[in-house]
Amino acid sequence: MADTTLETPAVTRPRRKIKWATIGDHTVLILGSLLMMLPPLLALTTASHDAVTIHREGLQLTLGDDLGKNFNAAMFEKGGFTQTVDGTLMLMNSFILGIGFAVGKIVISMMAAYAIVYFRLRFATLAFWVIFTTLLLPLEVRILPSYEAIQKLGLTNTYTGLIVPLIASATGTFFFRQFFMSVPEELAEAARIDGAGPWKFFIDILVPLSRTMIAAIFIIMFVFGWNQYLWPTLITTDESFFTLVRGIKQIVLSYTDSQIPEHGQALALAIVAMIPPVAIVVFFQNWFVKGLTESDK
Amino acid sequence: MAQVSLEGIRKVYPNGFQAVETTSFTIQDGEFVVLVGPSGCGKSTLLRMIAGLEDITEGTLKIGDRVVNDVDPADRDIAMVFQNYALYPHMTVRKNIGYGLKNRGTPTAEIAAKVEDAAKMLNLAEYLDRKPAQLSGGQRQRVAMGRAVVRDPALFLFDEPLSNLDAKLRNQMRIEIKALQRRLGTTAVYVTHDQVEAMTMADRIIVLNAGKIEQIGTPSEIYHNPASTFVASFMGAPPMNLIEAEMGQGQVRINGYDQLLPVPETYAGSVTMGIRPEDVVLDDRGSVTFRVDILEELGAHRLLHGAIADQPFTVMIGKDDTAETGETRITLKPEALRLFDKATGQKL
Ligand SMILES: Nc1ncnc2c1ncn2[C@@H]1O[C@H](COP(=O)(O)OP(=O)(O)O)[C@@H](O)[C@H]1O
Ligand SMILES: [Mg+2]
Numbered sequence: 065m066a067d068t069t070l071e072t073p074a075v076t077r078p079r080r081k082i083k084w085a086t087i088g089d090h091t092v093l094i095l096g097s098l099l100m101m102l103p104p105l106l107a108l109t110t111a112s113h114d115a116v117t118i119h120r121e122g123l124q125l126t127l128g129d130d131l132g133k134n135f136n137a138a139m140f141e142k143g144g145f146t147q148t149v150d151g152t153l154m155l156m157n158s159f160i161l162g163i164g165f166a167v168g169k170i171v172i173s174m175m176a177a178y179a180i181v182y183f184r185l186r187f188a189t190l191a192f193w194v195i196f197t198t199l200l201l202p203l204e205v206r207i208l209p210s211y212e213a214i215q216k217l218g219l220t221n222t223y224t225g226l227i228v229p230l231i232a233s234a235t236g237t238f239f240f241r242q243f244f245m246s247v248p249e250e251l252a253e254a255a256r257i258d259g260a261g262p263w264k265f266f267i268d269i270l271v272p273l274s275r276t277m278i279a280a281i282f283i284i285m286f287v288f289g290w291n292q293y294l295w296p297t298l299i300t301t302d303e304s305f306f307t308l309v310r311g312i313k314q315i316v317l318s319y320t321d322s323q324i325p326e327h328g329q330a331l332a333l334a335i336v337a338m339i340p341p342v343a344i345v346v347f348f349q350n351w352f353v354k355g356l357t358e359s360d361k
Numbered sequence: 362m363a364q365v366s367l368e369g370i371r372k373v374y375p376n377g378f379q380a381v382e383t384t385s386f387t388i389q390d391g392e393f394v395v396l397v398g399p400s401g402c403g404k405s406t407l408l409r410m411i412a413g414l415e416d417i418t419e420g421t422l423k424i425g426d427r428v429v430n431d432v433d434p435a436d437r438d439i440a441m442v443f444q445n446y447a448l449y450p451h452m453t454v455r456k457n458i459g460y461g462l463k464n465r466g467t468p469t470a471e472i473a474a475k476v477e478d479a480a481k482m483l484n485l486a487e488y489l490d491r492k493p494a495q496l497s498g499g500q501r502q503r504v505a506m507g508r509a510v511v512r513d514p515a516l517f518l519f520d521e522p523l524s525n526l527d528a529k530l531r532n533q534m535r536i537e538i539k540a541l542q543r544r545l546g547t548t549a550v551y552v553t554h555d556q557v558e559a560m561t562m563a564d565r566i567i568v569l570n571a572g573k574i575e576q577i578g579t580p581s582e583i584y585h586n587p588a589s590t591f592v593a594s595f596m597g598a599p600p601m602n603l604i605e606a607e608m609g610q611g612q613v614r615i616n617g618y619d620q621l622l623p624v625p626e627t628y629a630g631s632v633t634m635g636i637r638p639e640d641v642v643l644d645d646r647g648s649v650t651f652r653v654d655i656l657e658e659l660g661a662h663r664l665l666h667g668a669i670a671d672q673p674f675t676v677m678i679g680k681d682d683t684a685e686t687g688e689t690r691i692t693l694k695p696e697a698l699r700l701f702d703k704a705t706g707q708k709l
Contacts, residue, residue, distance in 0.1 A: 250447035253414050258508070259435040259464035268460075272451040 104338060111135070111331035118327040134328040138315075138336065141329075149303045151333055154311040158290055158337065161307055164227040165289025166282045173236030173281075174274070178266055180237075181244040182252060192241065199234040203295055211298055221302040230295060236281055243277050244270065279348045287341045308337040363425035363438070363515040363548055364390045365411065370420035372406050372572075380406040382573045383420065388550065388565075393542055395551045397559035398569035399595070404552040405520055407569070411550060412441050412518050424516060435464075440509035441518040444525060446501050448493040448508075454480070455489040458507040465512075479511040482541070499530045506538070510545065517542065517549040523558065535561055556596045560584065568592050584637075587699065590706040593635045599664060599675050601635045605703065608632045613698075615649070615670050631703040638664065638677040640697035643684060647692035651676065654686060 110124045112131035118124065139151035179185065180192050203210065210229050219225030247270070255265045271278075293309050300306065306314065315330040365388040372381040380403045388394045396404045409415040411422065413434035422430055429437050440461075448457050455476055462472045480486045483503040493501055502522065509517055522538070523531045539562045542549050553559055559566050560580045568575040568583065568591075576588035587593035593601040607614045609629040639662075641651075649669060653676075657664040665676045665684055676691060678684055700709045 248445060248447060250443040250445055251449065253412075253434075254441070254443060254447035254508075255449075255460075256414070257412065257434045257439065257441050258461035260460070264464065269449055269451075 104335070107331045107334055111328050111335060113328055115326050115328050119325070130328060131332075134326075134332040135336075137326070138329040138332040149306055149311070151308070151311065151336060153304065154306050154308045154333075155336065157305055158307040158309065159340070160223055161226055161292060161296065162286045162290035162340070164223065165230055165292070166285035168227055168231030169233040169236050169285045170278055170281055172231050173233045174240050174271070174278075176237045177240035177244055178270065181241055182262070182265075192237075195234050195237050197234075198232070199238075203230065207294070207298065214299060219299075221300050221305055223305075225299050226296060226305065227289075230289070230292070233285070236285070239277060239281060240274065243274060247273060283345055283348050286344050290337075290341050308333060312337065364388065364423075365516060365548060365550070366421075366423045367411075368421040368423070370407075370410060370422060371418050372403070372410060372415065373418045380572055381410070384574050385420075386567065386574070386577055388548060391546045391548055393539065393549045393551065393562060393564045394567060395553060395559040395563035395565075396567050396569060397553055397556060397596075398575075400554050402569045403572040404554070404569055408441075408518055408520055408550060408552045411516075412439055413437050438515040439518055440512055440514040440516075441520065442505045442509050442522040444521040446493075446505040446522075446525075448501060448504055450493055453490050453492055454485060454496070454504050454507075457493065457504055458511050461508065461512050475511050476507075479507045482510065483507050498526055499534065502526060502530075502534060506541070510541065513545075513547075515548065517547050517551075519549065519551040521553055522551075523553075524555070531558075538562070557598065560596070566596075568595065570595075586708070587635070588708050590633055590635065590701045593699065593701070597637065599638050599677070601637050601699070602641075602674050603701075604634045604636075604669060604672050604674065606632055606634045608700070613700075615672075628700070628709055632709065633701040633703050633706065635699040635701060636693050636697055638675045640694045641676045642692050642694070643676070643678060643682065643689055644692040645690055647690035649691050649693065650688055651691045652688050653684060656684060656686065 106123050106125065109127055110118060111134050113124050113128035114130045114133075117128065139155075142148055142150050176195065180188050185191065214220060214225045214229060217225070219228075251269065252265060255269055260268060290307075291309060292307070296305070296307055296310060312330050312333050315326050315333065366385075367387070368385050369383050370381065370385070371379070371383045373379045384407070396407060398404055406415060410417050411424075413429065413432060417430050421428055424437055424439070449460065452460065458479055459472045459476045462475060467475075476489070477486070480489055483506055485500065485503050485507060488496060488500060488504075493504065496504065502525075505522065519538075523534050526534060535558060538551075551558075551562060560583075563580055565577060566580055566583050567577050570591050576583060576592045578586070578588075583592060583596050587596065587601065590603055594603060604615060607630070613632070613634055615634075651665075651667055651669050651674060653665045653667040655666040657666060660680065662680055663678050663682070663684065665678065666673075667676075667686075668674055701707060702709055
């Protein structure tokens, strides 16, 4: 290790050639990322203008004076019909949904995959394929029966009703199954001889081994849960359960009859709604790379 | 420490494949027994039944005085070393070695002391805080050994523990494992497909072929008195020469040639005659003609590959003896001749 950092004696190095291909690649990449960054940037600049300007002149590319005001209003001003919800509450609800959704999916799918891979169940393969085919039945397809079930259980307007029907995950089960099958069988056998029962093996060995998988699935599922729109709209009528994604819509809609919609506030809220998923991706990506390079198998 | 006895053990896999035919043998307390045979002959299956990782289809397995057919692997008082070591990748060496003790509720201080002891014994002391990925193959192998010895089990089980090492390390670990087992006095069952490992490490060798025991014996017995042509050709490098011959009137006649050898047995009919390459001497007045095709230089000695009466044959000569390709005459040491039934391959 240490040797590689040792300085080599100064050798006259041939002048580096300009690599046109590299420059070309980077130009494309930079242009691409600028293009991708444009909408959030526009949202940010537009959010710094007052509602009247936006309504009259459309999206703004320059920074206005109302950025702080709009963010403040979006986050802390009580709104909605009941005048009880503000941005912070919706932010919290979004977090509850996103984290509950991601954690629930990971726990359920890991345990399902564990059962399928490590236990001699009579119909393990069949069970797996049944789970797998539910990929063909996303929430949108089964939304009416799901709604009916939750309603009959009296779980509308609860976090349980919001989260639990969404956490069964064929995708997660599939990924964990593939991962568990790649773990050498001898590991389970060694643990068995070492006196670790099924639960201990799961907690002490499989879960730590899966941490990069868990991080990856957490990212995907958190963002997915965060962006849920249809299900929360159906299952929660009480405004105190509103999430950010719904709140944005609410701001734009609720004023249409009498006044100009608060576009500035809506965009400010949209930016707030964008930050946590981005932060989560950045945060976990670090982990991800570390987990992959550090050791393993 | 314990004696292990297998009584009429048989294994049929759920798909109907019989991996181990009905077998019985007893391993003495403190003995180092090597199960050897070609790949796929059922060695691992047999070992895994002793470990409890595989159900026993039929028969009784005893470790000590206890019938353990239905005892969980964790409660059999055994330790196993796997071919790929099966170290826990996310745990340090210290945790890897101590995991079994921890699961058994050993007090933390005692675990620490035992792990230190085991590490010292295996020259691992300075690596205790590393993860397996940061170790060399040989060191990982030692960690696997450490995990086994730290629990002071009644029985060690090894499944080809050295096959992932390079030749030099393998030779070294072979000696170390054997010495360790000697020192601890723990009964050991060791599975390998490498006959050199079997010969050098075993107190007793069990030769398996296609799920059946061909022979049980000390390395010397196995080498000098193979029970069948299979054992004769599997054990020893180079293997024993096997030549088809006719026998009668106290003489062996190698097919088609008038080459007669006096032998003590009184048997008439077709036989397979076996002789180790080192039991043949080049001798101008010898009674057998040997055609040398290839000379193989091995340093300490030389191998002459060729044929007797068009049947492949190998002769080993000392490094100072001279030889060249072409016809030469040889003498077979009569006391070293082994005779097998030609049809069954069993020793006569
Ligand atoms: N789970 C299994 N189901 C069916 N057949 C198996 C199973 N495991 C091993 N076998 C077969 O049993 C035979 C012996 O296997 P094994 O004991 O692993 O051989 P080896 O001597 O190489 O260790 C092989 O022919 C193998 O294909
Ligand atoms: Mg094997």
